[in-house]
Amino acid sequence: MTALGGRGALLRRGLLLEYLTVGWNLVEGAIAVGAGVIAASPALIGFGVDSFVETVSGGVLIWRLRSELGGDLDEEALERLEHRARRLVGVAFLLLAAYVTFDAGRSLLMQEQPAVSPIGIALTMVSIVVMLWLARAKRITGEDLGSQALIADSRQTLACWVLSAAALAGLALNALFGLW
16 A cells, blocks of 8 residues: 555544544434433533534544545645644634533532433443544544644543543432432
């Protein structure tokens, strides 16, 4: 395989991972928000919103990887594209942090006690596995490509894994001990 062919395969792998990320997060977000509304659970609603933010980041990487795969980019244009994609992923990450901070603070102030959500517990358990796998695969692919934008997106996916674990802990504490 030539160097260009090898890079093309890596770009296609990166695209596949981003399509999987976007697809998973759209389904996960819809289920989480729906279950969160039913259970009046700010944790689940926040978890769902996080999924949609991750979808934005995935969309940015799809744009970035497809642009390079389409060819006709010189080294300078590719660097500008990479830089722009990295900044957009950073903005999505900041939006995620701001939303989680706001939602957690609001929930504590309003003393909103949610109902138990078996769907939310099952969803966050599956998400922990999916997000960890995606984060690792994107990091490795990003390193192989030399793409700081894809590596940054893998970190955002890892942050989503942490949020999945935190949401699961909160949902489990609520279900087992009534600790909301």
